[in-house]
Amino acid sequence: MTLKDLARHLGLSPTTVSRALNGYPEVNAQTRARVKDAAHAMGYVPNIGAQRLATGRAKTIGHVVSLDDHEIINPFFAEFVAGAGEAYAAAGYEMTLSVCSQQTELDIYRSMAARRSVDGVILHNVRRDDERIPLLQSLGLPFVVHGRVAGNEHPYTYLDISNDDAFATATEHLIALGHTRIALLNGLTDLSFAQRREDGVHRALAGAGIAPVDTLFHSAEMSDSFGYLKTQEMLRLPHPPTAILTASILTAMGAARALSDAGLQMGKDVSVLTHDDVLSYMSNGVEGAPVFTATVSSIRAAGSKSAQMLLKLINTPAAPPVSQVWDTELIIGPSTGPAPT
Amino acid sequence: MTLKDLARHLGLSPTTVSRALNGYPEVNAQTRARVKDAAHAMGYVPNIGAQRLATGRAKTIGHVVSLDDHEIINPFFAEFVAGAGEAYAAAGYEMTLSVCSQQTELDIYRSMAARRSVDGVILHNVRRDDERIPLLQSLGLPFVVHGRVAGNEHPYTYLDISNDDAFATATEHLIALGHTRIALLNGLTDLSFAQRREDGVHRALAGAGIAPVDTLFHSAEMSDSFGYLKTQEMLRLPHPPTAILTASILTAMGAARALSDAGLQMGKDVSVLTHDDVLSYMSNGVEGAPVFTATVSSIRAAGSKSAQMLLKLINTPAAPPVSQVWDTELIIGPSTGPAPT
């Protein structure tokens, strides 16, 4: 069942059928209806390879996930992609996922550009001086960054949350409760969002005249075991923290487990405050009754919006780069309380 | 930079260049080397759309993720896809992800088959009497099932773990510890793996002459809040369970939280035993020191193997369906202990 078959069956030329189906104006309304009905009835679906070749557009967006040494797949990635995928589906685009190692990641982008297998890409987990941004700019491959990095020569389109403000607010909240020994279990600080979060914490501490303590600042892959192990470790310090900020709910759960193992009560003996990306399968407690006090921002919504921004970028290449920075919301749960005296 | 350009530059015909690059035998070894060098030097990469059109093969595998009413994205999906993606990349295949609702899922497969946008698909979360299997068989689209369903008319290729044996063994372990009031927090039982797990539990209970108690058997989306809420609920029963089996480590963590909230000690007052899919970001404790007693099987390894099976299936369509059923391993952690007397 090809366009040609359909055209022959209708007694029309392939040209007209193509135009009828693609909504071009120079087709009689009745003819168009007839064509559409027949296409539907006969189960005609255009061959995507042919369409790609003829139009030069892949109608596909690429996402690259690089599994580094730790082999950890980012749990937020799935949520982000779920949001983005909905946007693509609504616009008739497909999404390809490429799994690679960090060494081959740049080559993947190069080959995507050369073989025109995608119309654009979305960048995750941007690092300081991320090489991918200038590369994509030089390749002329449209892209949207989830996150942002400072000091790029040419502007680009991105969507980010105000990580620094979020963590400054969180820290101020703890300070207001009387905490001064505040720990931070951060993501890897070569990732720029983690860097910003740390900046936010430092800003708030400095504002209150509190000197940061090195032994309370740690960063690693945001897993629960990181939260568990580091919390245990910090509890053994001569002056353990009275409050812990974590970068992810997984890390927060690890920390909570360590407190519980140590016979400490969260929110009373030690406070825990986390950022919550709103993972659908890992809720922060039950509706209206959060477990953790948290700064909240939906990563799925970010995926959906980023996708829309990319599609707009692809369809109006001349438009200047745009950016959005979303604020987070601080919700209060039982995991934080006044500093023990 | 097209094949034609490259051919002209080399003073050869496109035919020869194409053959040289694709490893056909009727090309002089020197010529082949010259072509390959030039292609590399000039950065030639074949246009994938053209290749698809000419060969009729998409060199792409499709994965469909349907977000049902709960809008929960399956957290195991990401791990599975990470494993599969590595296999695809190694074989020069791409992977597309389609996000859809359950109502449109079948249409997606139909359109994939019609427009030849993928060479095969992998099915996740199969249900009893899953409609997708006969549909794909009638469409002639190669597929591999992760999981399996009983009673399909025509055999198909699948990879599964022995869910029933795993949960029977787990239950027997609890029974040996003296537990008789054993609860099961299962996944949705219209998913066939969950059904098998329940069967396994029932088998072991029956073997020990223990009558299952309705109020201790629950199934839902495998989130942590499910574990938390149901455990709380069960603790309020006149005869609460002394042991809880959960289908996922997320649910187990919810259950653990509920126990801790209630001032109960896990492994002493109430035992918890879970299945562990080995999520990279959600480890069952630290290396060598598990938190939960668990039946273990790596879902990422399953993804990789399923992908390999599918690629083999695509490249040798005449071969009969094959299947693998993996055993799980029971590892003992501190979350289980003798039933309280």
Place this chain on the structure above:
DNA sequence: CTTTTTTACCAAAGCGCTTTGAGTGGAGGC
């Protein structure tokens, strides 16, 4: 009623690749 414009359609030329079928020159056989 003729001329111009508009409407509705079509033939044919690609898009960049693979693949069939044909052809060339040189080595070997008689």
Place this chain on the structure above:
DNA sequence: GCCTCCACTCAAAGCGCTTTGGTAAAAAAG
């Protein structure tokens, strides 16, 4: 010396679609 065969190479025909550059008929304008 002529014929066969082999090893290489090539021209050309698609793959299924879009799109340019038309043309014929109908409608509007003069």
